[in-house]
Amino acid sequence: MKKIKVSLIYPAGDVSKPITYHLVRDFNLVINILHADISLNKMGKLVLDIEGEEQDIENGLKFVEEQGIKYKLFTKTIIWQEDDCIHCGACTAVCPSNALSMDKSDWSLTFDREKCLICELCVKSCPLNVMCVSI
Amino acid sequence: MGYKSFDEINEKIRAGKAVVVTADEIIDIVEEKGLKQAAKEIDVVTTATFGPMCSSGMFINFGHSDPPIRMGKVWLNDVPAYAGIAAVDAYIGATELSETKGMEYGGAHVIEDLISGKDIKLYAESYGTDCYPLKEITTYINKNNINQAFMFNPRNAYQNYNAATNSSEKILYTYMGTLLPQMGNITYSTSGQLSPLLNDPNYRTIGIGTRVFIGGAQGYVAWEGTQHNPEQNRGENGVPVGSSGTLALIGDIKKMDRRFIRAAVYEKYGISMFVGIGIPIPVLDEEILKYTTVRDSEIFTNIYDYSVQKRSRPVIKKVSYAELRSGSVEINGKIISTAPMSSLKKAREIAELLKQQIRTGEFLLTQPVSNIPRENRMSSLDVRGESNEKD
Ligand code: SF4
Ligand code: SF4
Numbered sequence: 001m002k003k004i005k006v007s008l009i010y011p012a013g014d015v016s017k018p019i020t021y022h023l024v025r026d027f028n029l030v031i032n033i034l035h036a037d038i039s040l041n042k043m044g045k046l047v048l049d050i051e052g053e054e055q056d057i058e059n060g061l062k063f064v065e066e067q068g069i070k071y072k073l074f075t076k077t078i079i080w081q082e083d084d085c086i087h088c089g090a091c092t093a094v095c096p097s098n099a100l101s102m103d104k105s106d107w108s109l110t111f112d113r114e115k116c117l118i119c120e121l122c123v124k125s126c127p128l129n130v131m132c133v134s135i
Numbered sequence: 136m137g138y139k140s141f142d143e144i145n146e147k148i149r150a151g152k153a154v155v156v157t158a159d160e161i162i163d164i165v166e167e168k169g170l171k172q173a174a175k176e177i178d179v180v181t182t183a184t185f186g187p188m189c190s191s192g193m194f195i196n197f198g199h200s201d202p203p204i205r206m207g208k209v210w211l212n213d214v215p216a217y218a219g220i221a222a223v224d225a226y227i228g229a230t231e232l233s234e235t236k237g238m239e240y241g242g243a244h245v246i247e248d249l250i251s252g253k254d255i256k257l258y259a260e261s262y263g264t265d266c267y268p269l270k271e272i273t274t275y276i277n278k279n280n281i282n283q284a285f286m287f288n289p290r291n292a293y294q295n296y297n298a299a300t301n302s303s304e305k306i307l308y309t310y311m312g313t314l315l316p317q318m319g320n321i322t323y324s325t326s327g328q329l330s331p332l333l334n335d336p337n338y339r340t341i342g343i344g345t346r347v348f349i350g351g352a353q354g355y356v357a358w359e360g361t362q363h364n365p366e367q368n369r370g371e372n373g374v375p376v377g378s379s380g381t382l383a384l385i386g387d388i389k390k391m392d393r394r395f396i397r398a399a400v401y402e403k404y405g406i407s408m409f410v411g412i413g414i415p416i417p418v419l420d421e422e423i424l425k426y427t428t429v430r431d432s433e434i435f436t437n438i439y440d441y442s443v444q445k446r447s448r449p450v451i452k453k454v455s456y457a458e459l460r461s462g463s464v465e466i467n468g469k470i471i472s473t474a475p476m477s478s479l480k481k482a483r484e485i486a487e488l489l490k491q492q493i494r495t496g497e498f499l500l501t502q503p504v505s506n507i508p509r510e511n512r513m514s515s516l517d518v519r520g521e522s523n524e525k526d
Contacts (some may be wrong), residue, residue, distance in 0.1 A: 015490045090312045093474030106480040125313045127399035
């Protein structure tokens with residue numbers, strides 16, 4: 001089993017295609033939608049976690065391409081240098097997916113990597129340069 | 136009824152018998168025991184804050200070189216310091232930018248590096264005089280080979296502060312962090328019910344000469360802070376709604392610890408410095424104790440629209456810290472998420488540490504030599520000609 005993170009860029013007018021349905025049914029993949037920015041007749045963007053056998057993932061992505069939809073694999077990851085973090089919370093102000101949030105019991109920062117969209121907004125908003133991108 | 140004095144409290148501290156609790160803990164204690172009983176039992180309440188405080192900086196005396204130089208212009212790691220004082224004294228402000236690295240590195244970083252024990256490059260220029268012939272010097276300094284290095288922060292420990300949002304269409308980069316368009320978020324600062332001046336709203340015990348915890352060292356309140364604005368609107372409980380009182384603080388850099396002083400860079404705004412401050416409040420009487428029981432739900436501030444680039448920005452909503460801390464605030468039916476800018480976790484750590492230091496006799500209290508003003512209206516800067524001042 002393998003897990004990848006991918007963003008699909010739908011050209012305008014194509015957003016009605018049932019892509020995720022086919023990925024699940026025809027290619028036996030487990031899909032988790034992390035972020036969706038889709039409106040009719042406009043360009044759309046979908047960020048997915050895809051889990052499955054390597055071959056199935058490959059076939060699935062080929063299918064996506066055949067439908068005229070571009071995809072981009074996330075190769076980067078966000079690294080939280082926890083030891084240097086002062087838990088101010090400034091990064092939580094910009095995180096669109098709640099991957100960064102404050103633990104209300106002790107007001108420490110928590111980072112849920114699974115939810116991260118690798119949008120990199122936190123990298124610049126951290127006043128201590130504690131969030132960074134690894135390639 | 137059993138009022139205590141500073142001396143009596145210090146006697147108890149010296150004897151290791153003082154009862155010290157944090158401003159978070161006192162709330163439940165008073166609720167349980169009642170004000171009268173708690174005032175008898177509790178001697179000191181500790182408060183703290185750890186937030187970005189731009190109005191900070193350091194005085195430094197380098198010692199004399201041979202031949203000596205009257206430093207006219209000084210740079211520390213390429214960050215300009217102000218040297219229009221005596222021959223080898225300078226002041227470096229936290230927000231000053233490096234001339235080579237720009238917004239990446241500034242005065243606050245120089246201070247943090249010095250505290251960490253790193254070598255700092257000193258470059259100074261002079262016009263040369265009979266007694267100070269040298270015209271230029273390049274050398275390295277660190278905290279062990281300079282005379283004095285003390286923080287002098289003109290405006291710290293703001294008694295309450297605004298919350299911020301942005302109603303415009305574009306993203307805003309501010310000292311209140313990144314504000315997303317269309318009121319995409321709300322940011323706020325201060326440690327609320329743990330914050331020093333919110334626990335002594337009328338400055339009865341915190342005044343000039345009060346010993347404080349600053350950046351890991353013991354320092355003092357030197358004066359009222361700049362923009363000290365005690366006449367801010369106050370609630371029925373005496374707590375100001377929005378930014379009001381401030382403190383000028385002083386402390387020995389050589390004794391500070393990087394855990395409690397950190398340089399900060401705000402995207403497209405500039406440099407600031409997180410300063411860890413802890414202030415003990417002696418329980419001299421019931422009234423003082425009562426003020427320390429203030430809760431987040433009783434402290435209010437205004438959310439301002441930072442997209443309006445004017446001195447007086449429109450107030451979007453008045454909210455309590457309990458609402459801000461809940462993670463979201465409702466504005467016109469829309470749920471907007473909130474984010475803190477100052478670290479409550481670190482503030483709690485400081486309040487706890489100060490509590491331990493007082494309990495073990497390491498930290499004694501001082502009685503203020505003078506109060507900071509309770510009346511003082513803030514002036515604004517108007518653009519005018521030489522002779523047309525308005526009242
Ligand atoms: S903004 Fe930076 S220092 Fe503050 S909580 Fe986030 S990662 Fe930590
Ligand atoms: S990159 Fe940062 S801001 Fe973006 S989703 Fe991940 S943690 Fe949140």
